Amino acid sequence: MDRQRNTVLEALLDEFDFTHQSLADKVNEVSEAIFGRPSNCSDRHVRRWISGEVRWPWTKYLLPLEQILDRPAQALGFVPRGKASATLPRPPRPAQQEEEPVHRRRFITASAATTVAAVLRIDQTPVTGRLSMSDVDRVRERIGRMDAHFFSIGGGPLISVSTGYIARLRDALDGCTYGDRVERALHGAISSLYASAGWACHDSGDPAQAALLHTASLQSALLAADPSATARAWSNLAMQARLEGRHREAVQITRAALDNRRARQDPHIAALLHARLAIGQARVADRTGAARSLLAAERVYDRIDTAAPAPTWLSFLNPAELSGLAAITHQALGQYDRAEAATVQALDLLPETMRRNRTYYSVQLAELQLAQGEREQAAATVYGIDASSLDSRRITDRLATVRRTLIA
Known part of the structure; x- marks a missing residue:
């Protein structure tokens, strides 16, 4: 059979910003999470896969590749050697986890978190040297992709991924040099990550931890001097108060967020705040106020310029x-x-x-x-x-x- 270049895999490496060596490193890392030991993948293996010299890699490479690139093997451009090889075996379970279902769930969650972190490549954010707004743009793009993961399947593994990325960005703040604009933008990114982690905790049934993370999100938003991030944090704290039965406090917090002139002027943020204010007012039996807030949300939303993209965290609105x-x-x-x-x-x-x-x-x-x-x-x-x-x-x-x- 003539050798045929795997252009699908080559394009995916470019899409996820992998070099041959960095993909090999991720394969070894994820392989250790799956099999309990790293594989011996190198950049030479990756080159052979792309060139078509190897059209169907060994299972110890294919299973990690499927997780890292979030696609089945054949959607990665690989061609099975026959019907038997087309069906990959299930990843082995560590023996000590067979006895306890809770441990198995933790293993699965850890594997999912490893996969998300690997795809986002959060470990590529510099922690030394000079940071520019281009670095910040890459951080924001990764956070946007993480938010898209949440909208698709829920919070689960995003708790550890978000907090891990926060630690990485804090290392960047301590170890790098940068201007005032980059510093504020990094604090804004950290605020966004705290907010995402808070929602993930909320989704996973841990309201106490969610409250702490939303409070941390507000602190970072204030350091960023970012009205959008501040409004988001206040909105999440209002929702937290409502979930804990503190409905009047939730109404007060949401009104405080709407008092921010910049938040009121952004129709995306204002529409969300008015809609959540309506829920709070309904919980305290303020029928008139709830009706007015719902109408305000609709009117503000109608002012949105569809040509202007919404903030990433508001793409669900x-x-x-x-x-x-x-x-x-x-x-x-x-x-x-x-x-x-x-x-x-x-x-x-x-x-x-x-x-x-x-x-x-x-x-x-x-x-x-x-x-x-x-x-x-x-x-x-x-x-x-x-x-x-x-x-x-x-x-x-x-x-x-x-x-x-x-x-x-």
Whole structure:
């Protein structure tokens, strides 16, 4: 068979900014997480894969490559030697983890975190030398890709990835030289990472840790002198207060965030704050205030210039999300029929890529249907939910509660 260059793998190396040596190093690192020992991958192996000299690498290389590049082997441009080789074996489980399911879950989570960290290449951020805004742009791009991972499947491994990246950026702040603009931007990036880690903790059912991380996010946002980051931190702290039952405090915090002139002038941020204010007002039985805030959110959102990109962390805010937040407001006011209609609208408008949000609002729809005695509709809704790839304890616990209620 003629040798054929693996242009797919070559393009992926360029996309993920891997050199031959750095990919080989990652293969060895992930191999150790999978098999308990590193493989002996080198840059020569990578060159042979790309040149087509080796069209189907050994399993000890293929399994790590699948995790690092988040694609099955054949989607990496590799060609199996035959039908038997096309199906890769499952990664082996360390013997000591066979006895304890909790340990197995930790191993899986650690492997997922290793994969995300490897793909993002957070260890490539310099910790010595001179930092420029180009370095900051690369940091922001990696954070944006991490946020996209959250919107797709949930928070799970992002806790350790975010906190690990925070440590890396703090090392950069201590070990590098830079100007004032870069310093503020790094503090803004750290604030964003704290916010992402807080949401991941929230998703994983750890509200106490989430509160600490959201507070740290606010501190870094103030150091960055970044109104957008500050508004985000205040918004997350308001949500935290609401989840802990401190509804009046949540309303006060959100109003304080809206008092920031720059936050009010950014329609993306203002729309989110008004929508979350509506939920808080509904929780304290302020029907008039909630209705006004929902209307304000819609009017502000209509002012958004679609040609101007939203901040990365606000990429989830779309008409579907506004409908979903309106549904939560109506639910808090006891208006279950309106809440159900708004939730259906949210599901109709959601992009397919936002699997986490789709599962969240599907569970919410089933809850609303049960609250109105619509058991058959709720059962049909639950039947259509696929949470197999979701990494959100918060959502899966709610789904389990709905299923138990249906069985009872």
